[in-house]
Amino acid sequence: MSKYYxxxxxxxxxxxxxxxxxxxxxxADFLKRYKVLQxxxxxxxxxxxxxxxxxxxxxxxxxxxxxxxxxxQASKAKELWAKMKIDYNKFIRTTDExxxxxxxxxxxxxxxxxxxxxxxxxxxxxxxxxxxxxxTQLVDGKCPDCGREVTKMKEEAYFFNMKKYADKLLKYYDxxxxxxxxxxxxxxxxxxxxxxxxxxxCVTRTSFSWGIKVLSDPKHVIYxxxxxxxxxxxxxxxxxxxxxxxxxxxxADVHLVGKDIARFHLIYWPIFLxxxxxxxxxxxFVHNWFMMKDGKMSKxxxxxxxxxxxxxxxxxxxxxxxxxxxxxxxxxxLFSPEGFVERYNYDLCNDLxxxxxxxxxxxxxxxxxxxxEYIGTPNEVDxxxxxxxxxxxxxxxxxxxxxxIANAIQSIWNYVARTNxxxxxxxxxILAKNEEDTEKLKSCIYHLIANLREIxxxxxxxxxxxxxxxxxxxxxxxxxxxxxxxxxxxxxxxxVIEKGEPIFMRLNSEEEIKYIKDLMGx
Ligand code: MSP
Numbered sequence: 001m002s003k004y005y006x007x008x009x010x011x012x013x014x015x016x017x018x019x020x021x022x023x024x025x026x027x028a029d030f031l032k033r034y035k036v037l038q039x040x041x042x043x044x045x046x047x048x049x050x051x052x053x054x055x056x057x058x059x060x061x062x063x064x065x066x067x068x069x070x071x072x073q074a075s076k077a078k079e080l081w082a083k084m085k086i087d088y089n090k091f092i093r094t095t096d097e098x099x100x101x102x103x104x105x106x107x108x109x110x111x112x113x114x115x116x117x118x119x120x121x122x123x124x125x126x127x128x129x130x131x132x133x134x135x136t137q138l139v140d141g142k143c144p145d146c147g148r149e150v151t152k153m154k155e156e157a158y159f160f161n162m163k164k165y166a167d168k169l170l171k172y173y174d175x176x177x178x179x180x181x182x183x184x185x186x187x188x189x190x191x192x193x194x195x196x197x198x199x200x201x202c203v204t205r206t207s208f209s210w211g212i213k214v215l216s217d218p219k220h221v222i223y224x225x226x227x228x229x230x231x232x233x234x235x236x237x238x239x240x241x242x243x244x245x246x247x248x249x250x251x252a253d254v255h256l257v258g259k260d261i262a263r264f265h266l267i268y269w270p271i272f273l274x275x276x277x278x279x280x281x282x283x284x285f286v287h288n289w290f291m292m293k294d295g296k297m298s299k300x301x302x303x304x305x306x307x308x309x310x311x312x313x314x315x316x317x318x319x320x321x322x323x324x325x326x327x328x329x330x331x332x333x334l335f336s337p338e339g340f341v342e343r344y345n346y347d348l349c350n351d352l353x354x355x356x357x358x359x360x361x362x363x364x365x366x367x368x369x370x371x372x373e374y375i376g377t378p379n380e381v382d383x384x385x386x387x388x389x390x391x392x393x394x395x396x397x398x399x400x401x402x403x404x405i406a407n408a409i410q411s412i413w414n415y416v417a418r419t420n421x422x423x424x425x426x427x428x429x430i431l432a433k434n435e436e437d438t439e440k441l442k443s444c445i446y447h448l449i450a451n452l453r454e455i456x457x458x459x460x461x462x463x464x465x466x467x468x469x470x471x472x473x474x475x476x477x478x479x480x481x482x483x484x485x486x487x488x489x490x491x492x493x494x495x496v497i498e499k500g501e502p503i504f505m506r507l508n509s510e511e512e513i514k515y516i517k518d519l520m521g522x
Pocket of ligand 1: 008024049291
């Protein structure tokens with residue numbers, strides 16, 4: 001059985017997850033479920049990134065010890081993922097003992113190999129990003145990553161010799177076109193960081209203590225990014241007494257990361273792996289951000305929306321649908337109350353829910369609920385629909401393989417629209433009036449059911465509850481897999497439920513837009 005290993009970044013436990021931060025996890029969950037349906041032995045990793053000065057400060061603010069603080073945040077994160085039915089296999093915490101031991105061993109190995117050396121660091125430090133920058137890296141004298149103030153600091157520190165690996169990294173990029181998706185992120189790395197000359201990376205701190213100590217020099221704490229990135233290995237038991245998961249799943253098939261942490265994953269991480277003599281992940285997918293009309297989501301702006309707020313009112317599937325559908329590959333996505341309500345009313349209610357409802361009621365009305373079997377001589381309109389039923393599978397799978405998730409989902413909704421159009425084209429209510437059209441009517445109803453079954457399978461990885469609900473209403477009780485999609489013409493002995501239930505009810509736009517706007521102010 002082929003394996004599939006997908007990871008989210010591990011999160012800073014700095015507060016509640018908003019829809020932007022939850023996005024990566026929703027995406028990872030979708031990819032995992034999709035691969036499981038295709039028969040892959042899949043493993044999804046997520047977790048929390050619990051060390052560093054920021055956490056130490058946060059804990060102090062809350063009058064807790066750092067450990068108490070991260071414990072609390074980890075249980076909150078797990079609660080949210082449970083509510084969102086995220087099907088992860090492991091939740092790693094960088095304070096886990098096995099992780100700490102492995103990171104210490106990795107550090108000592110780098111020292112032994114001469115990849116890490118001791119020196120003195122003087123530079124511009126951005127506290128929120130926990131990163132040092134050189135004068136030339138600053139943008140208008142501020143942090144190039146977050147735009148905040150930086151301060152000049154000096155300390156004895158260890159450095160990782162990045163320069164040594166620069167050419168090897170460029171060669172790797174060149175020889176592995178699928179390593180970085182989308183492609184333009186690779187160009188950004190080359191132009192902004194590698195071509196101007198890679199700086200050696202300062203990989204220890206002495207200014208705070210909440211971190212993993214260097215074994216051979218314990219007044220130094222290991223830089224959070226060296227600590228955090230290795231989680232993708234240590235979670236699988238790398239350098240522990242049981243590394244069977246590591247042997248099975250490494251290298252990762254895909255690391256999913258937001259654009260702000262691209263540099264760490266596209267430059268430092270591959271270099272660390274090269275220094276460890278390990279194969280590199282097959283793909284690192286860098287996604288864009290969810291923005292609000294007035295820019296970044298932030299508490300101070302009062303424009304934050306949390307996934308649990310949307311789930312409580314509109315359900316999990318509508319929330320996941322919106323998130324995956326609205327973040328394009330090439331630019332940031334926009335969350336707006338109007339956009340959310342519109343998608344709900346048009347895509348989910350008008351297009352999908354009505355299609356199911358109309359079909360179920362027609363099967364009941366014309367055939368007492370029994371779905372007619374496939375007729376071997378489809379007419380021209382049926383054939384066109386059958387072609388669309390094959391095209392949607394190809395389009396969806398191709399787009400997902402390119403991580404163009406928004407368009408992949410759009411391709412399913414084009415198919416929903418095509419199926420709705422088919423009802424208008426065939427006008428079953430007219431066919432039902434003439435006995436000589438019975439065969440045509442049977443064929444029409446069969447195709448509608450087959451399309452709905454197919455749609456239920458296609459949406460299963462991201463709208464599982466809706467998918468199951470649809471199949472139940474259609475009277476289809478098989479255990480679906482991706483292969484079930486091939487059985488378009490094989491539906492037999494199926495009886496739909498007697499009275500269809502709308503899967504999505506139309507929302508009152510004005511009221512709901514106001515409701516969401518009020519949430520955002522909270
Ligand atoms: N701890 C690091 C990651 C270490 S991975 C070895 C970190 N954590 S984070 O909590 O700050 O961010 C987690 C993820 O959320 C990142 O991928 C980040 O890009 C993503 N997002 C934060 N805000 C976002 C949006 N508004 N929209 C989409 N993704 C967003 O970085």
